[in-house]
Amino acid sequence: MPSRLSLPRALGLAALCLLALILASLLLGAGDVGLWASLQALLGHADDEARFVVLQLRWARTELALLVGLALGGAGVLLQAVTRNPLAEPGLLGVSAGASFAVVLAINLGASAASLHLGVATLGALLGCTLVLLVTQMRGVGEDPVRLVLAGAAFSGLLGALSSLLLLWDQRTADEMRFWIIGALAGRPLDTLSWSLPGLLLGLAVALPLIRPLAALALGERVASGLGHHPQLTRLGTLLAVALLVGTATAAAGPIGFIGLIVPYIARRLVGSDIRRTLGLSLLLGPCVLLFADTLSRLLVRPYELPVGVITAFVGAPILIAVIRGHRLPTL
Amino acid sequence: MSLTSLLRGAALLTAGLLLSTPLLAAARTIDGAYGSVELSGTPQRVVALGENALDAALSLGIQPLGSLASRGGSDVPHYLKAKAGTITLVGSVREPNLEAILALQPDLILASGDLPNDLYAKLSLMAPTVVPKGGTFQDWRQTYSTYALALNQSEQAEQRIAEIDTRIAALRERMPQDQQVSVVRWNPQGPFIMSSHLFVGQLLQTLGLKANELAAAQQRKPHSDIISLENLAKVDADWIFLATLNPDGRKALDDARQQPAFTRLKAVENDRVISVDGQIWSSSSGYLAAQHILDDVEKALAR
Numbered sequence: 001m002p003s004r005l006s007l008p009r010a011l012g013l014a015a016l017c018l019l020a021l022i023l024a025s026l027l028l029g030a031g032d033v034g035l036w037a038s039l040q041a042l043l044g045h046a047d048d049e050a051r052f053v054v055l056q057l058r059w060a061r062t063e064l065a066l067l068v069g070l071a072l073g074g075a076g077v078l079l080q081a082v083t084r085n086p087l088a089e090p091g092l093l094g095v096s097a098g099a100s101f102a103v104v105l106a107i108n109l110g111a112s113a114a115s116l117h118l119g120v121a122t123l124g125a126l127l128g129c130t131l132v133l134l135v136t137q138m139r140g141v142g143e144d145p146v147r148l149v150l151a152g153a154a155f156s157g158l159l160g161a162l163s164s165l166l167l168l169w170d171q172r173t174a175d176e177m178r179f180w181i182i183g184a185l186a187g188r189p190l191d192t193l194s195w196s197l198p199g200l201l202l203g204l205a206v207a208l209p210l211i212r213p214l215a216a217l218a219l220g221e222r223v224a225s226g227l228g229h230h231p232q233l234t235r236l237g238t239l240l241a242v243a244l245l246v247g248t249a250t251a252a253a254g255p256i257g258f259i260g261l262i263v264p265y266i267a268r269r270l271v272g273s274d275i276r277r278t279l280g281l282s283l284l285l286g287p288c289v290l291l292f293a294d295t296l297s298r299l300l301v302r303p304y305e306l307p308v309g310v311i312t313a314f315v316g317a318p319i320l321i322a323v324i325r326g327h328r329l330p331t332l
Numbered sequence: 333m334s335l336t337s338l339l340r341g342a343a344l345l346t347a348g349l350l351l352s353t354p355l356l357a358a359a360r361t362i363d364g365a366y367g368s369v370e371l372s373g374t375p376q377r378v379v380a381l382g383e384n385a386l387d388a389a390l391s392l393g394i395q396p397l398g399s400l401a402s403r404g405g406s407d408v409p410h411y412l413k414a415k416a417g418t419i420t421l422v423g424s425v426r427e428p429n430l431e432a433i434l435a436l437q438p439d440l441i442l443a444s445g446d447l448p449n450d451l452y453a454k455l456s457l458m459a460p461t462v463v464p465k466g467g468t469f470q471d472w473r474q475t476y477s478t479y480a481l482a483l484n485q486s487e488q489a490e491q492r493i494a495e496i497d498t499r500i501a502a503l504r505e506r507m508p509q510d511q512q513v514s515v516v517r518w519n520p521q522g523p524f525i526m527s528s529h530l531f532v533g534q535l536l537q538t539l540g541l542k543a544n545e546l547a548a549a550q551q552r553k554p555h556s557d558i559i560s561l562e563n564l565a566k567v568d569a570d571w572i573f574l575a576t577l578n579p580d581g582r583k584a585l586d587d588a589r590q591q592p593a594f595t596r597l598k599a600v601e602n603d604r605v606i607s608v609d610g611q612i613w614s615s616s617s618g619y620l621a622a623q624h625i626l627d628d629v630e631k632a633l634a635r
Contacts, residue, residue: 031562053562056592179521187522187561189590303566304557307521 007277010270014284021291025062026054030298030305061185063193065294066287068185068249069259071200073286074279075245076260077267078207079129081214081275082238083136085145086265086323090125090246091257091316093152097159098128099250100180107180108166118199122247129239129246131155146324183254184307185294192252199248207241207279210234214275256309258316262289265319289315358484365445365463366452374484375440379433379459382425382444383409383611387618388479389442390415392488397436398422402611409611411624425615434458442479445470468554472531472617492619499626504540506634514544514569517614518576518584522558523594525567526575530554531617535625541633544569555614561593571633572599575610606632 005013027038033053040046041054072090079088079095090096102124103117135151163181213229221231249256263285267278293311300306359372380386380396389396390412398420402409408416420436423429425444428451433441438459443452445467455461464470464478473493480489513536515526527533527550528543537543546566550556559567576584585607588594599605608628612621 029562030560033562049565052592052596057561179519184521187591189587190592298560298562301557303560303563305522305560 004272005270007271007281010281011284013270014281014288017288018284018291021288021295022062022066025065025291025295026058028295028299029053029058030302060190060193061188061294062291064185064188064253065290067193067196067200068253068256069287069290070283071203071245071249071286072256072259072290073263073282073284074204074207075242075249076286077264077275077279077282078210078214078238078245079132079242079260080264081218082235082242083132083148084218085136085148086268087145087149087261087320088132089258089261090128090242091255091260092149092156092320093128093132094155094159095125095128095132095242095246096250096255096257097156098131099125099247100255101159101163102127103251104163104166104180117251118195118248121251122199122243125247125250126240126243128155129243133235133239179254181255182307182309183250183256184309185253185290186305186308188253196248196252199244199251203241203244203248206237206244210237210241211276211279214238218273218275254307254309256290256312258312258320259286259289261323262312262316262319265323360481360484362462362478362482363465364461364478365447365465365467366449366456369456369460369462369482371440371460371482371484375482377437377439377459378442378483379422379436379438379440380442381422381428381433381447381455382442383412383616383621384444384475384618385442385479386412386416387616387620388476388489389483391492391619392480392483392485394483394485395419396442397438398433400425400428403615405611409616411609411612411616412620415620430454430458440482442482444468445475468531468617469527469529469551472534472622476618496619496622496626499623500535500538503626503630503634504538506630507540508633508635509540510542511571511633512542512544512569513571513573514547514567515573515575515608515613516567517555517610518574518588519558522561523564523567523588524556524558525550526555526614527551527553531621532613532625535622536629539629541571541629561591564591564593564597568597569599570602570604572597572605573613573628574605574607575613576607604632 026042027035031053033041033050037046037050038054041050075090079090079093080086099121102120106116106120132148132152136148213224213234216224216227216229217231217234224231263282264278266285267281271277271281290308293315294308297306297308297311358374359370362369362371378389378394378396379398380389381400383402386396386399386408395417396419399408399416399422401407401421401424403425407413407421408419420432422432422436433455441455441459441461443455443461443463445464447463452461452463462478462482464475466474476493477486477489480486515532516523517526525544525547528537528547529551533543533547544567546556574585574588585605594600606628612624
């Protein structure tokens, strides 16, 4: 274990990182507007084309990456705390799959308004969360983190099969649905940010009063009760917060996996496993990881782009293996 | 009473035999993608796998028994629906259902140029299977003529092709000079441009319209990868045909119009974007498809 950083230092470092990545996200792209022209555009000196690319296209997806990264980073920490499992990740456990399946179902039934997706996705995520919670209550799963992931894989597989079934049923929406299988930040409608911001804020507002009870819960159910917290209430509240955050992120950008795994993993390595320390840091690191992945997604196959969900999977899978391989799986 | 009906039956039988003899004589060899196929007579139980084969058969007056649901659709392509009538669906373009094909007891299977070898091996056990050479980049006339030869309708096919050529020659006179066109598919994941070397590109070129550079560069793949919105200007042209696989092209156009990168395009600013049926414009080829495309182009561009 590397020597831990003090919290203010870690936060400062993450903030600096975030600023640098925001800048990179604005300056780098798949197009012909290069580094220098982009910098000029930021300073207001460039031609019309460069200004449009930097101030509209890249700015819009940077904002969206901030929002989605924040939501997924936060959701990851909360889900890991409530299940006391370092592998609990919305993507791995089928919470994201629940959210996107709900949207696919809604589209299939004829709902086309994008703003409707937020509510539908949150409901789907809530269903996924409830299932996760039920599975953790089963005997044996609580002690073995990998079992929960296996259950999640089964759940994701089931939802994948259901989505395929809907595709077979009604192929007219096939084009539209492909987006809900692997997420992306590019080309989202401009109003995405305005309708998803309330979802994010609400999710964070629900999570905020739960931080202390969750920290107490990490010491065990009895200790938490002894300190005057309500374990069941805490769990339910946390699941609601996770559902709101994952639902918002999925409705805004489709399912993007592994952010909720990578971010808490880095945060724990930097400041230890106490949620009072990791949550704030993760809210900064989430956008960092997503911005990094998104910038990479534009540069790898220029002049085309990859969906960012592909990149996060590439970065996340090795980390998943690293966590499982670790001699001592950190218990939370 | 019984004698007359017996006589009538015998007469019908003789007539039937007389009629079928010359058909047997029409032996022909078709040079397909997986070797040559020997055929004789006019096939009676045709299964047309794919919109190209179905288009060819229907345009030559042959009613296939079975066909496939089109890509992104749950039925045969919309533009062929009325002509195809009650046709049995034997799977989708992505996944033909071999059992359903066998159940129709075909005497000829027409498949598209990109049929995989292993599927060909199985289909050709059921009935003579014709796979035109050259895949989707082949000159559409070649593909069409191959199907026609298999259907024993070569003469009629020549007429059909001549009709298209005559129409193109007349239409070409009414086309604006030096105009560049591109065919774009707008998906929720992002836009891509169709290669200009496919059927539609071939037609547009013979009309004297120039292809967009990125479309011309797609020489191996039917379309480009998903284009970054930063590079959307690369699909710009004097005219953009916006294709969607969903029947209501309006939705794709509405989605596209919400993107500032799209509304900045020259063609959009000049109101020269035409939403077209992607089932015809990006997946089909043949006589009937050609007539539809020429209709679209005439309506939009002809003076």
